[in-house]
Structures are given as C-alpha cells and as structure tokens.
Amino acid sequence: MSLKTNQLSLRFLGGAGTVTGSKTLVNFNGQKILVDCGLFQGVKSLRQQNWTDLDDSEEITDVILTHAHLDHCGYLPRLVRQGFKGAIHCTPITARLAEIILLDSAKIQEEDAAEANRKHYSKHSPAQPLYNTKDVHKCLQLFYTHEFDEWMVPGPDLRFRFIVNGHIPGSGMVELHAGSKIIVFSGDLGRIQPLIVPKPRKLPHCDLLILESTYGDRLHSILSPFEQLEELINKAYQRKGQVLIPSFAVERSQEIIYLLLKLMSEKKIAPQKIYLDSPMAAAVTEVLRNFYSFLHDPELRHALTQQFEVVSDHRASRTIVSMAEPKIVIAGSGMITGGRILHHLEAHISDPKTMVILPGFQAPGTRGHSLANRASEVKFFGKYHAVKAEIIQLHGLSAHADREEMVEWIKKSDQLPGRIVLNHGEPHSSDCLRVKLEHEFNIPVRVASANMELVLDF
Ligand SMILES: [Zn+2]
Structure with missing residues (x-):
C-alpha cells in the first residue's frame, strides 16, 4: 500500500x-x-x-x-x-x-x-x-x-x-x-x-x-488620542476656529467620529456640529453604523446624532465650506492628495484660528506631509496658499x-x-x-x- x-x-x-x-x-x-x-x-x-x-x-x-x-x-x-x-x-x-x-x-x-x-x-x-x-x-x-x-x-x-x-x-x-x-x-x-x-x-x-x-x-505612541483630542477641540472651540480633519474613508473617519461623540457624551467637549464630508466615508459609515455601540442608548443616540451630519451631496458640501461659524469637518483624502478637504482648506487654511488635525500617516511627497513638516505655504487648485492655521499631528491611532x-x-x-x-x-x-x-x-x-x-x- x-x-x-x-x-x-x-x-x-x-x-x-x-x-x-x-x-x-x-x-x-x-x-x-x-x-x-x-x-x-x-x-x-x-x-x-x-x-x-x-x-x-x-x-x-x-x-x-x-x-x-x-x-x-x-x-x-x-x-x-x-x-x-x-x-x-x-x-x-x-x-x-x-x-x-x-x-x-x-x-x-x-x-x-x-x-x-x-x-x-x-x-x-x-x-x-x-x-x-x-x-x-x-x-x-x-x-x-x-x-x-x-x-x-x-x-x-x-x-x-x-x-x-x-x-x-x-x-x-x-x-x-x-x-x-x-x-x-x-x-x-x-x-x-x-x-x-x-x-x-x-x-x-x-x-x-x-x-x-x-x-x-x-512601538506606538503612549499618548491617548482621546485625551489629545479633548485638549485640541477645547482649544479650537475657545478661539472660535474651524477644525479640519483630513481622514481616510475606511475606519479612521469612523474612529475620529467615535472619539468626538464619546467626548461630547462625557461632556468633555462642548456640543458642536461635526460634518463627515466625503461620499465614500458616508457610504462606509452607513455600513458600519452598528459599530457605534455606545450609541445604543436611544436618548444619547438621538442627542448625539443631532451633532453629526453625513454629507454626500456635492452642493451641500460647498455650503458647509462657506459657513463661517466654527465646526468640525472630517473629509478625504487622508493625505490631502485630493478630495473635498481641499475646498475646506482653501477657505480656512490662511486663518490663524483654524486648526488642522492630521490623524494618520502622511507619506513623503503629499501635501499632508508638507503640512506636518511646517510648510509655510501649500499649493493646490493652481495656486499657493499661506499656511496660518495651527497644524497638529494626532498620535496613537493605528x-x-x-x-x-x-x-x-x-x-x-x-x-x-x-x-x-x-x-x-x-x-x-x-x-x-x-x-x-x-x-x-x-x-x-x-x-x-x-x-x-x-x-x-x-
Ligand atoms: Zn489593512
């Protein structure tokens, strides 16, 4: 045999x-x-x-x-x-x-x-x-x-x-x-x-x-992204500035929203409007809605979803860009190589009250990398824009x-x-x-x- x-x-x-x-x-x-x-x-x-x-x-x-x-x-x-x-x-x-x-x-x-x-x-x-x-x-x-x-x-x-x-x-x-x-x-x-x-x-x-x-x-940073965000959002809120967060559509955007809503539900930051301005992130968030387990309390869910708006429509996005009141915007792309974040930056990057939070890896050669490395100006839509906003790299999210x-x-x-x-x-x-x-x-x-x-x- x-x-x-x-x-x-x-x-x-x-x-x-x-x-x-x-x-x-x-x-x-x-x-x-x-x-x-x-x-x-x-x-x-x-x-x-x-x-x-x-x-x-x-x-x-x-x-x-x-x-x-x-x-x-x-x-x-x-x-x-x-x-x-x-x-x-x-x-x-x-x-x-x-x-x-x-x-x-x-x-x-x-x-x-x-x-x-x-x-x-x-x-x-x-x-x-x-x-x-x-x-x-x-x-x-x-x-x-x-x-x-x-x-x-x-x-x-x-x-x-x-x-x-x-x-x-x-x-x-x-x-x-x-x-x-x-x-x-x-x-x-x-x-x-x-x-x-x-x-x-x-x-x-x-x-x-x-x-x-x-x-x-x-080894990842021992800094807690939760505590970093609390401090940053409060700082921007006090000076009545815009908070712009370039983010990847899958997972990172949802993590940021999770952290922000949790900070709000624990009253660590003031209630304020959060916009997720990305058609792809909007589709992904729809798939992942049940991942926000802390939102399962119906009252809390109702209160918090009032603060959070998903924007997939192109025209609605432009309206949000032109709104002067302070807000938090999460938009693609994650390394600012394109996407709707550029329109928000065009409107607000030269305002010293604005805060840009980079929550992810920024590859060399990208605008995100230039910003993280303190570039004084950044080029998009065919012209240079003076960087007066505060640029912050958020650590610990991976x-x-x-x-x-x-x-x-x-x-x-x-x-x-x-x-x-x-x-x-x-x-x-x-x-x-x-x-x-x-x-x-x-x-x-x-x-x-x-x-x-x-x-x-x-
Ligand atoms: Zn992977």
Missing part, C-alpha cells in the same frame, strides 16, 4: 519586502488558492507591477480575502480580467466595504487615464485604466460571504475559516488546514485594545504562521499592532507556532521583528522576499 503524499507550497507574489500588493499563492496538490489579492501602491516601480499578469490567474480556484483595504483586495478586478472565474471568499462586512473601495478605485483609474489622454503624458496611446467599473461589477459577482468561525471547504482535504483579528470592521486572520498541516495568515493584525472593532482573538495552533510586520520595528503587541499576541497562544514567516513589511521592519521573535520564542523565523517559494514537508 502506498502512502498518499501531499504537496503543499506557498509563493509570496506581493506584500513581501513591501506593505502593498499582498498576495500569497497556496498550492496544495495542484489546487491553487490565493490569499489576498492586493494592489501595489506607492513608488512607480511597485505600481508598475500591477500591469504584469499573474502566471496562474486562470488556474486559481479560490481567493481568500482577509479584509477590504486596497492593498489586500485592489487587484481583484484585474485578476478577473485575466480570466479568473473562481470564488472570492470573505466576511459579509468585507464584501460590503470591498464593493465601495473597488468602485472608488476603478473611478480613480478611469479618471487618471482620461487625464493622461487629455494632457498626453502617458507613454501608451491611448492610456488605459488598470481596470474599470465594469470589471469591478464582474468581480463582485464572484464574492461568497462567510461568518467568522464558519468552516469552508474549497477542495479535497482543504478547509479554512476567518477569525477576528481586530484590524478593521470585517477583517479576519485565516486558519487554513491543508491535509495534516495548519497555516495561519494573520492578515493585518489589529491593536490589542482596538477602538471600534473587537479585539484580535487568540492565535490558533498552527505549523506555520504568516505574520504581517508593518510596525515590526516600532489599525496595526506594534512590535510588542505582536509579541504579546503570540505569547497568549496555547501552543507556539511551529515556525513563522514574516510578510507585509518594509525590509528593516520585518528584520527587526524577526530578531525579536527569534529571541523571545526560539522558533525559526524567516522574512519573505518577493516571489519566494516555500515548500512544506509532510
């Missing part, structure tokens, strides 16, 4: 040596499953990789999606264009958020291509979007949703489930059983005490843990665990993983985490490099 031999290998097609383009191809006895299907973002050499087709796109039977951020789902419509016809598995909230994010992404790509054609700056004639709205709709038809902890069987001797990982609403780590081997993909691992999503669950026993390493070399939180999470598992491979990190970050984990746990830890293949022996 011959023993059945299983073959299991992993290939890191993206999110290796970088934090974008997350894609890991699992090959189990010839069946190919992709875990995450993210878009490369940032520098040009990375973005260009989005234009190279995957070798295996027609042979992939399933995509397992850990969450809806673009660097994890943004390549899906392109994969569908390459002939992928399989199933895309995710949680119900991930599916709703991915729809909003992918449609927005397609719109940006279509607009960029149209702009390149108008201004003739593309090498290709005519310039094409990476994918369009039609591709996104095709892709959305392939989505299959699963609740957390529900097992799904995509093929013989294969099963997987999503487990809450505390990153963003709907996000989960993936526990995959292939034959006798268990692999856990952490996805983007959340904080030990997240603000609006449930805490990450315990790491299940596994032979191999694929762990993200975005903040493998860092949807990723830092180095210590990742160590703590592994420590809490009932049994340490057999070995760990680190992905989703800049090389320095991943390497710092590798050294730390080897020292703490004395198990083999390796950093994934682009296109690295890992064969698991049975």
Whole structure:
C-alpha cells in the first residue's frame, strides 16, 4: 500500500519586502488558492507591477480575502480580467466595504487615464485604466460571504475559516488546514485594545504562521488620542476656529467620529456640529453604523446624532465650506492628495484660528506631509496658499499592532507556532521583528522576499 503524499507550497507574489500588493499563492496538490489579492501602491516601480499578469490567474480556484483595504483586495478586478472565474471568499462586512473601495478605485483609474489622454503624458496611446467599473461589477459577482468561525471547504482535504483579528470592521486572520498541516495568515493584525472593532482573538495552533510586520520595528505612541483630542477641540472651540480633519474613508473617519461623540457624551467637549464630508466615508459609515455601540442608548443616540451630519451631496458640501461659524469637518483624502478637504482648506487654511488635525500617516511627497513638516505655504487648485492655521499631528491611532503587541499576541497562544514567516513589511521592519521573535520564542523565523517559494514537508 502506498502512502498518499501531499504537496503543499506557498509563493509570496506581493506584500513581501513591501506593505502593498499582498498576495500569497497556496498550492496544495495542484489546487491553487490565493490569499489576498492586493494592489501595489506607492513608488512607480511597485505600481508598475500591477500591469504584469499573474502566471496562474486562470488556474486559481479560490481567493481568500482577509479584509477590504486596497492593498489586500485592489487587484481583484484585474485578476478577473485575466480570466479568473473562481470564488472570492470573505466576511459579509468585507464584501460590503470591498464593493465601495473597488468602485472608488476603478473611478480613480478611469479618471487618471482620461487625464493622461487629455494632457498626453502617458507613454501608451491611448492610456488605459488598470481596470474599470465594469470589471469591478464582474468581480463582485464572484464574492461568497462567510461568518467568522464558519468552516469552508474549497477542495479535497482543504478547509479554512476567518477569525477576528481586530484590524478593521470585517477583517479576519485565516486558519487554513491543508491535509495534516495548519497555516495561519494573520492578515493585518489589529491593536490589542482596538477602538471600534473587537479585539484580535487568540492565535490558533498552527505549523506555520504568516505574520504581517508593518510596525515590526516600532512601538506606538503612549499618548491617548482621546485625551489629545479633548485638549485640541477645547482649544479650537475657545478661539472660535474651524477644525479640519483630513481622514481616510475606511475606519479612521469612523474612529475620529467615535472619539468626538464619546467626548461630547462625557461632556468633555462642548456640543458642536461635526460634518463627515466625503461620499465614500458616508457610504462606509452607513455600513458600519452598528459599530457605534455606545450609541445604543436611544436618548444619547438621538442627542448625539443631532451633532453629526453625513454629507454626500456635492452642493451641500460647498455650503458647509462657506459657513463661517466654527465646526468640525472630517473629509478625504487622508493625505490631502485630493478630495473635498481641499475646498475646506482653501477657505480656512490662511486663518490663524483654524486648526488642522492630521490623524494618520502622511507619506513623503503629499501635501499632508508638507503640512506636518511646517510648510509655510501649500499649493493646490493652481495656486499657493499661506499656511496660518495651527497644524497638529494626532498620535496613537493605528489599525496595526506594534512590535510588542505582536509579541504579546503570540505569547497568549496555547501552543507556539511551529515556525513563522514574516510578510507585509518594509525590509528593516520585518528584520527587526524577526530578531525579536527569534529571541523571545526560539522558533525559526524567516522574512519573505518577493516571489519566494516555500515548500512544506509532510
Ligand atoms: Zn489593512
């Protein structure tokens, strides 16, 4: 009698040596499953990789999606264009958020291509979007949703489930059983005490843990965003100034609203009007309304929702821009590279009473980065605007665990993983985490490099 031999290998097609383009191809006895299907973002050499087709796109039977951020789902419509016809598995909230994010992404790509054609700056004639709205709709038809902890069987001797990982609403780590081997993909691992999503669950026993390493070399600020915001909002309120908060549509905007409404409900700041001025953030907030658990008290909910207005209409947005009375405005984009925040800044950035609060990471080269670095003027809409407003960077808000939180999470598992491979990190970050984990746990830890293949022996 011959023993059945299983073959299991992993290939890191993206999110290796970088934090974008997350894609890991699992090959189990010839069946190919992709875990995450993210878009490369940032520098040009990375973005260009989005234009190279995957070798295996027609042979992939399933995509397992850990969450809806673009660097994890943004390549899906392109994969569908390459002939992928399989199933895309995710949680119900991930599916709703991915729809909003992918449609927005397609719109940006279509607009960029149209702009390149108008201004003739593309090498290709005519310039094409990476994918369009039609591709996104095709892709959305392939989505299959699963609740957390529900097992799904995509093929013989294969099963997987999503487990809450505390990153963003709907996000989960993936526990995959292939034959006798268990692999856990952490996805983007959340904080030990997240603000609006449930805490990450315990790491299940596994032979191999694929762990993200975005903040493998860092510890988050110990400053409480709640206390910082209390002080800042009171200061701006006293001087009757505008508060402008550029923010990402998914999760960060909702966290800021959560903090502001909580401060109001605890009477730590005066009741004042908050506008969420972003069509995409408005759609996301609608999906996530039930995440404001502290609003479940009906009286409080009524009182607070009077203070909070979601603005999706373009004309209503312009009216709010021109209103002189003090208010708090949360608007995209998060790094001020575009979006409605520019109109608010145009009207108020040269007023010393205005306060601009930057709650997120600001990449070099963006207006947000210039402001954070005390630029005296900033250019948009074709002219320079003097920066007289007070610019503040808000610390402590992050949807990723830092180095210590990742160590703590592994420590809490009932049994340490057999070995760990680190992905989703800049090389320095991943390497710092590798050294730390080897020292703490004395198990083999390796950093994934682009296109690295890992064969698991049975
Ligand atoms: Zn993420």
